[in-house]
Amino acid sequence: MYRYDSYDQSIVDARVDEFRDQVQRRLAGHLTEDQFKPLRLMNGLYLQLHAYMLRVAIPYGTLSSRQMRKLGEIARKYDRGYGHFTTRTNIQYNWIKLADAPDILAELATVEMHAIQTSGNCIRNISSDQYAGVAADEVADPRPWAELLRQWSTFHPEFTYLPRKFKICVIASEDDRAAMRLHDIGLKLVKRGDAIGAEVYAGGGMGRTPMVGPQIRDFVPEDEIVSYLEACLRVYNRYGRRDNKFKARIKILVHELGVEEYKRQVEEEFAHMKTLGLNPPREELDRIRPFFAGPAYEHGLPDAIDRGDLAFALWVDRQVAAHRQPGYAIVNISLKPTGGIPGDASADQIDLIADLAEQYSLDELRVTHAQNLVLPHVRKADLHAIWRKLDEAGLAEANLDLITDIIACPGLDYCSLANARSIPLAQKLSERFASPERQKDLGELKLKISGCINACGHHHAGHIGILGVDRKGVENFQLLLGGSGAEDASLGQITGPGFSEDGVVDAIEKVTDIYLAQREQGERFLDTYRRIGMKPFKEAIYG
Amino acid sequence: MVEFLSFREGEATQEPTVTVESFTGQSNSTAVRIEAGEDARELLPYLDRLALVEVNFPAFGDGRGYSAARILREAGYVGELRAVGDVLVDQIVAMRRCGFDSFHPDKALDDDAVERALNRYADVYQKSVDGRRPVWAKRHPETVNG
Numbered sequence: 001m002y003r004y005d006s007y008d009q010s011i012v013d014a015r016v017d018e019f020r021d022q023v024q025r026r027l028a029g030h031l032t033e034d035q036f037k038p039l040r041l042m043n044g045l046y047l048q049l050h051a052y053m054l055r056v057a058i059p060y061g062t063l064s065s066r067q068m069r070k071l072g073e074i075a076r077k078y079d080r081g082y083g084h085f086t087t088r089t090n091i092q093y094n095w096i097k098l099a100d101a102p103d104i105l106a107e108l109a110t111v112e113m114h115a116i117q118t119s120g121n122c123i124r125n126i127s128s129d130q131y132a133g134v135a136a137d138e139v140a141d142p143r144p145w146a147e148l149l150r151q152w153s154t155f156h157p158e159f160t161y162l163p164r165k166f167k168i169c170v171i172a173s174e175d176d177r178a179a180m181r182l183h184d185i186g187l188k189l190v191k192r193g194d195a196i197g198a199e200v201y202a203g204g205g206m207g208r209t210p211m212v213g214p215q216i217r218d219f220v221p222e223d224e225i226v227s228y229l230e231a232c233l234r235v236y237n238r239y240g241r242r243d244n245k246f247k248a249r250i251k252i253l254v255h256e257l258g259v260e261e262y263k264r265q266v267e268e269e270f271a272h273m274k275t276l277g278l279n280p281p282r283e284e285l286d287r288i289r290p291f292f293a294g295p296a297y298e299h300g301l302p303d304a305i306d307r308g309d310l311a312f313a314l315w316v317d318r319q320v321a322a323h324r325q326p327g328y329a330i331v332n333i334s335l336k337p338t339g340g341i342p343g344d345a346s347a348d349q350i351d352l353i354a355d356l357a358e359q360y361s362l363d364e365l366r367v368t369h370a371q372n373l374v375l376p377h378v379r380k381a382d383l384h385a386i387w388r389k390l391d392e393a394g395l396a397e398a399n400l401d402l403i404t405d406i407i408a409c410p411g412l413d414y415c416s417l418a419n420a421r422s423i424p425l426a427q428k429l430s431e432r433f434a435s436p437e438r439q440k441d442l443g444e445l446k447l448k449i450s451g452c453i454n455a456c457g458h459h460h461a462g463h464i465g466i467l468g469v470d471r472k473g474v475e476n477f478q479l480l481l482g483g484s485g486a487e488d489a490s491l492g493q494i495t496g497p498g499f500s501e502d503g504v505v506d507a508i509e510k511v512t513d514i515y516l517a518q519r520e521q522g523e524r525f526l527d528t529y530r531r532i533g534m535k536p537f538k539e540a541i542y543g
Numbered sequence: 544m545v546e547f548l549s550f551r552e553g554e555a556t557q558e559p560t561v562t563v564e565s566f567t568g569q570s571n572s573t574a575v576r577i578e579a580g581e582d583a584r585e586l587l588p589y590l591d592r593l594a595l596v597e598v599n600f601p602a603f604g605d606g607r608g609y610s611a612a613r614i615l616r617e618a619g620y621v622g623e624l625r626a627v628g629d630v631l632v633d634q635i636v637a638m639r640r641c642g643f644d645s646f647h648p649d650k651a652l653d654d655d656a657v658e659r660a661l662n663r664y665a666d667v668y669q670k671s672v673d674g675r676r677p678v679w680a681k682r683h684p685e686t687v688n689g
Binding site for chain 2 (some may be wrong): 006007011014017018021024025035038039055121151152154155156157158159160161162163234237238242276277278280281283284287331407
C-alpha cells in the first residue's frame with residue numbers, strides 16, 4: 001500500500017481547506033449555484049435527484065482496512081448507512097448534506113483519502129487491475145505507475161479544463177480485467193528485452209459513441225510515460241471538440257482526425273515535451289515501488305482446501321482465484337446478492353470486510369470495476385473461516401462473472417441524468433436467474449445495465465447489455481448482445497426494438513435458451529454469439 | 544475587489560492588442576490577443592518583439608488558453624502574458640502555473656480570496672513553466688538539479 005509522505009498529506013489537507021472555503025462561500029450566499037457547480041464538481045460532489053452525492057476516490061482500487069473502516073464510518077455518520085461501489089472503483093454516498101461535505105473530506109484526509117477529480121472535465125481516478133501484484137501473468141505490478149500518474153494528474157495546471165472527462169487505466173497482464181481499451185487512454189505495461197514500457201491505446205470509451213481504443217504506440221519507455229501523456233493530453237486539450245458536449249471526448253477527436261494523424265500530432269508534441277524535463281526521475285518510481293512490494297508471505301503453507309462442506313466448495317470454485325504465492329488465494333467478495341442493489345454495501349458489511357482484510361488479507365483489499373471487492377492475499381487454510389463470516393453477513397454469493405453478477409449504474413432512482421431505473425431491473429433479473437444450478441450451467445455471462453446513454457453501467461461491453469431509454473415518457477429498455485470489456489474487447493449490437501422492464505427480462509431468458517440449445521463444447525455465451533451471430537437470437541426474441 | 548492583477552515588475556503594457564491574423568500579417572504591433580482555438584505557435588517566430596500576449600477565456604471551462612500560455616513560455620517568451628475574459632479566483636493558481644503573470648477578468652476578483660488561493664498549496668506535483676519545484680524534485684534533491 002502506498003503511504004502519503006508530508007508532501008502528499010499537505011496537498012490533500014490544503015484541498016480540504018479550499019473546499020471548505022468554497023462551501024462556506026456558497027452557504028453564505030456569496031456564490032450562486034451556477035458559480036458553485038463547477039467548483040463542487042471538481043471535487044466529486046453532485047446534486048442528484050434527492051440529495052448531494054459525494055464520490056470518493058479509491059486510487060487504482062486499492063484500500064487498507066483502516067481506509068475501509070473509515071468508509072463505513074462515513075456511511076453510518078453522514079449517509080443512510082450505505083455506500084455504493086462504482087464501475088470506476090470508487091465509492092459513492094447518495095444522501096450527503098452540503099454542509100457536511102467539508103467535514104467528510106477532512107475525515108477522509110486522516111486516512112490518506114480524498115475526492116479530488118472524481119468528477120469534472122479533468123483526469124479522473126486512475127484505474128488498474130484488481131489482481132495487480134498477485135496475478136501470475138503480470139509483467140510488473142502496475143500500481144507504482146498508477147500512483148505516479150495519480151500524483152502527476154492531481155491539479156495538473158494545463159489539463160483541469162479539458163473538453164470532457166478523461167479516464168486513464170494501467171494494466172500489466174494479457175488478461176484485461178479492467179476494460180483498459182474502453183478508457184480515454186489505456187496503458188499496458190510490457191517488456192522489451194529487460195526494459196519496461198507501455199503500449200498505449202487512445203480514444204476508447206463508452207457513452208453514446210462507444211469505441212474500442214486503437215493502439216497509438218507499441219512502446220513508451222517507463223521513464224517517459226509522463227511526458228508522452230502530456231503530449232496526448234495537450235493535443236486533446238487544444239483540438240478536442242468543445243462545441244458539443246456529446247462529441248467532446250478524445251475518442252471523437254481520434255476518430256475525426258484518424259488514428260494516424262492523431263499519432264503524428266502526439267509524436268510531434270512528444271518530441272517537444274521530451275526536451276522540457278517533465279518526467280520524474282527513476283528514483284521517484286523506485287521510491288514508490290516498495291510500497292507495493294509483496295507483503296511478508298508465509299512459506300510452506302498447505303495448498304489443499306478441505307472441500308467437505310458443499311456450499312463452501314461451490315463458493316471456492318466460483319469466487320476464489322489463483323494467487324502466485326503457494327498456499328495463498330485471491331478471494332472475490334460478491335456485492336450482488338439475489339434481489340440486491342449491485343455494488344451496495346451496508347456500513348456493517350464494510351466494517352466486516354475491513355476486519356477480514358486486516359485479519360486474513362495482510363491488511364489489504366481491492367475494488368473491481370464490476371462493483372465487487374477482493375481480498376488479495378488470503379491463506380488457503382483461512383478460506384473456510386472467511387466464507388463463514390461472509391455467509392453470516394449475506395456476502396457469500398457465489399456468482400462471479402455469472403449472469404447475476406450484474407453491473408448497474410444508479411439509474412433513475414438516484415441519478416439526475418438517467419432516463420430509466422437500472423436497479424429494479426437488476427433486482428428482477430437476479431431473481432429470475434437466482435437458481436445456482438442454472439447460473440452455473442449458463443457459465444460466464446456478463447450482464448451490464450445503464451439507465452441512460454452515458455453508459456456508466458458499461459452496457460456496450462456486456463456479453464448482454466441493457467440500455468434504458470425514455471420513449472415518450474415511458475421507460476424502455478434496449479437489448480445488446482456480444483460486447484466485451486476484456487482482452488477480446490468488442491461492442492455489443494442492439495437486437496432491435498426495445499422492451500418494457502418485464503419484457504426485457506423475458507427477452508434475456510429467450511437469449512439464454514438459444515445459447516443453451518446452440519452452444520458447442522466449452523463455448524461461453526459470448527463465443528456462441530460470435531460464432532452464430534445475431535440472427536438466431538433475434539428470431540427467438542421477436543419471432 | 545481587484546479589476547486588474549499583475550505579478551510583473553513595473554507598469555502593465557498599455558498598448559492595445561491586435562488579432563493574431565493582423566499581427567502575423569504586416570503589423571508593427573507589440574501586443575496581440577489570442578482567441579480560444581487559435582494556434583499560439585503562430586506567434587513563435589515573433590516572440591522577441593512582443594511585449595504583451597492576451598489570452599481570452601470565453602468561458603471558464605474552456606481550457607485551451609492554458610495550453611496556449613504554456614506553449615509560449617516553453618518557447619521562451621518573457622513578455623507579459625495576460626488572462627482575460629471569464630477568469631475566476633479558483634483558476635488563478637493553475638493559470639499562474641501555466642505562465643500567466645497578469646489578469647484582467649470580466650468580473651473583479653475578491654482580493655482576500657485571491658490571496659488565500661495563491662498561498663494555499665505549498666507544493667505541486669508537476670513541473671510546469673512557473674519555476675516551482677515539483678514534489679518529485681524535492682524528494683530527490685541529489686538527482687534533480689534546479
